[in-house]
Amino acid sequence: MLGFFGCAPVYIPNVVNTPMLSNQGELQGAFYTGVSGFDPQFAYAITDHLGVMLNGSFSNKTNDSLNNFHKHQFIETGVGYYTKIGESGRFETFGGLGVAKLKSDYSNNLWISYTDLYSYRAFIQPSIGAATDFFDGSFSTRFVMLSIFQNNLNYNAYFIEPVITAKVGYKYVKAVFQLGFSFPVNSNELIFSYQPLLFSIGIQAKINTRPKK
Template identity: 35%
Template sequence: MLKFRQISRIVGGLSLAFLVGCHSIYMPNAPATPMLREAGEVYVGGHFNAQGNISGNLALALTDNVGLVANASTVNTGANNNDYFRQWLAEGGIGYFTRIGKDQRQVFEVYMGYGIGNTKDFKQRASVMGYDLVEAREMDFDKIFVQFNYSSTRKKKINIFGDRKELNYGTAIRLSRVGMQKFAVDGVSVTGEENFFIEPLFFTRMQLVNGLQLQYTNGFNIGLNKNEYLKAGNSVFTLGLVYTFGKK
């Protein structure tokens, strides 16, 4: 069987291939992977990448098995670029979590939720005066998602710079339906598109101090519909910090 590190490297390579080869008007966010264990826990996360994608996550364990999640993200590639891309997205959901395994080191979570967002995608061409607009696309969209998380805490801590650190790793699989509510090209309304995405992600966390962890996330998305604009192609490749507090 492939080890987790091998799978993560493969996914990272596929992510880069999707990023280079395709472009979509929709960019997925880094989802919440809170690894909730008991009532009263609060999870806060922040993630970023080189594409200008910044994501924030929040989760709260209402009981020992029921949790709430909220995600928000913003993307801004900057105006001085051939592809000027801006997007914001906000979503929330409710779900179930439980510990599994002999030592209770594994956590399984499932969440369902709804989100809304807006994208502006301007195709530009470099000129002696700067950048000329070639095509302007804008959409308002909504999404419905189901997300499955599986995560585990390494039994033995790792030794880094003479200090023993806890290591966690896991997988998140999102099934999302994204639909355009409004769509315009060069200011003219166009018939909207919808797509169904499968978004597998892998993440690894390393403890920095009690409750605070460094997280690396990578993954990609697969679109089931063949669309011109709303399609797969943008990967999730982020580095971030997560903080969990409020345990019993």
């Protein structure tokens, strides 16, 4: 998820979960690959207006020629409100908390950049869009607060992350594409680098677990 106090280690936003839930009992699962690594996501509609989500992000990259590596594990959970706007329109707002662990080494002959940290993240994420049998589209903005810990150091940072998400397929299985950007609220005060681009592709499946009457 993020790096700290180094050149190459960066904050890497995970995929924004945009379920666009429709009805009670709807269960979604999705798997993505992109700049943040491997990102699994799940969402479930507890009622016709209350949903929950579980998101993860994992990466394990190694450069054998330089002995450099990057490893991170991130998991977060959230709860939110959703509603229909007409037949196809959707509005939802989710908020939640996550925790991350990261290790990386991007050292070379000129510098040593080693990171070993953990962090907490809080977010709130409103989204608006539409969901049909063939296509889902949405615009979301995730507001993020990071609290980062390394050794005896602690640092807080804030980001705004707008994304667009498109899902194409038929009813229960769709291919997913997401593109967005991560903007620090106070970029001149940042003491670590970050990944400004959110880009991922994946596949999503959904079922309705509520028995039909």
